[in-house]
Amino acid sequence: MASEPTTPTFDYSMLPDYSPCERPTLNGLALMVVYFIVFILSLLGNSVVVFVVCSMVNRRTSTDIYLMHLAVADFLFCLTLPFWAISISSQWVFGTFLCKLLSGVQDTAFYSCVFLLACISVDRYLAIVKATQVASKRRHLVKVVCSLVWVLALGLAVPVIVQREAFMPEGHASLVCYDNVTGEKMDDWRTGMRVTRHVVGFFLPLLVMLVCYGCTMYTLFHARNGQKHKAMRVILSVVLAFVVCWLPINVTHMVDTLMRSQILTENCEQQNQVDLALQVTQVIAFLHCAINPILYAFIGKKFRNQFLHSLYQKGIIGKDSLALFRKGSAQSSISSRVTSITL
Numbered sequence: 001m002a003s004e005p006t007t008p009t010f011d012y013s014m015l016p017d018y019s020p021c022e023r024p025t026l027n028g029l030a031l032m033v034v035y036f037i038v039f040i041l042s043l044l045g046n047s048v049v050v051f052v053v054c055s056m057v058n059r060r061t062s063t064d065i066y067l068m069h070l071a072v073a074d075f076l077f078c079l080t081l082p083f084w085a086i087s088i089s090s091q092w093v094f095g096t097f098l099c100k101l102l103s104g105v106q107d108t109a110f111y112s113c114v115f116l117l118a119c120i121s122v123d124r125y126l127a128i129v130k131a132t133q134v135a136s137k138r139r140h141l142v143k144v145v146c147s148l149v150w151v152l153a154l155g156l157a158v159p160v161i162v163q164r165e166a167f168m169p170e171g172h173a174s175l176v177c178y179d180n181v182t183g184e185k186m187d188d189w190r191t192g193m194r195v196t197r198h199v200v201g202f203f204l205p206l207l208v209m210l211v212c213y214g215c216t217m218y219t220l221f222h223a224r225n226g227q228k229h230k231a232m233r234v235i236l237s238v239v240l241a242f243v244v245c246w247l248p249i250n251v252t253h254m255v256d257t258l259m260r261s262q263i264l265t266e267n268c269e270q271q272n273q274v275d276l277a278l279q280v281t282q283v284i285a286f287l288h289c290a291i292n293p294i295l296y297a298f299i300g301k302k303f304r305n306q307f308l309h310s311l312y313q314k315g316i317i318g319k320d321s322l323a324l325f326r327k328g329s330a331q332s333s334i335s336s337r338v339t340s341i342t343l
Helices: 028-055 062-079 081-089 095-128 131-163 185-221 228-260 268-286 288-298 301-313 319-325 329-333 336-342
Strands: 164-167 176-179
Touching (some): 028 288, 028 301, 062 081, 062 131, 062 288, 081 095, 095 131, 095 164, 095 185, 095 228, 095 288, 131 164, 131 185, 176 185, 185 228, 228 268, 228 288
Antiparallel strands (some): 164 176
16 A cells, blocks of 8 residues: 555655756645545554454464554554655655655555565465465464565665655755755666566566466356355455556656656656646555555454454443344355455
């Protein structure tokens, strides 16, 4: 679930010193409000996911563990949004240390989120398509896989942490938090980082998801179970949410990179259109961290029932309310192999 190709940070590459064109911007106050709304929704939703998975104790599946790590990644990601929101209305006022720290946290959370989405697709493929071969072995590998995901994500975030600073670019009237790379290396650095994030942070994980979910849907389609159609709807929702949130900003950044590399011709009108598209698609990409809890948690009966049971254990709801809300859930466990995709 912003502003290098697939990274959710602000893209200050469109600064006045790069072009004589006057760059358009969206309403700063409106953007700040949107970021804070996404922050609140993501904070609440992902906190609930962590709470519910932690309350499962010894009944966690491999998918539940991936979900918890995914929620933590989205939670960390959303914690950085208020800082970017405040900087929209004025300038970056938090200094170089927080610039590096928040950029590192955001990039690490972003890569972890994308990699965990791919891991969940592989996990569902193994659980449904290859159940008899690997079901007994997967659980012992989940912690190792999650650890590797976080280490790899942090490694990919290191270049941004090293290069990002709070500074005032030439011809600019306010401080920004951005990669402070000057001279001939600037274009090479920006292009290299964008290509890396396009490939590693979007297209490869998307390919893994499409292959795994494609095979899973094929298996579910041929399964003789009434829950298969609902399971396929969940799978389609997962893939569509990822594509809808991240494809627009990837495509827009690709066009922007081609224009800045002089591969595509550009004029002020085209630059303005791309700049506005970058700002809009960045907001859409931000939404993904708030959508994940809905797709991976509340759409699944197992998770919803566990959430209600946890509320009952904490004394927040009564036994009668628990029974009412969970009425009919017994049918959802008829076939655990098929309906596990609904989490």
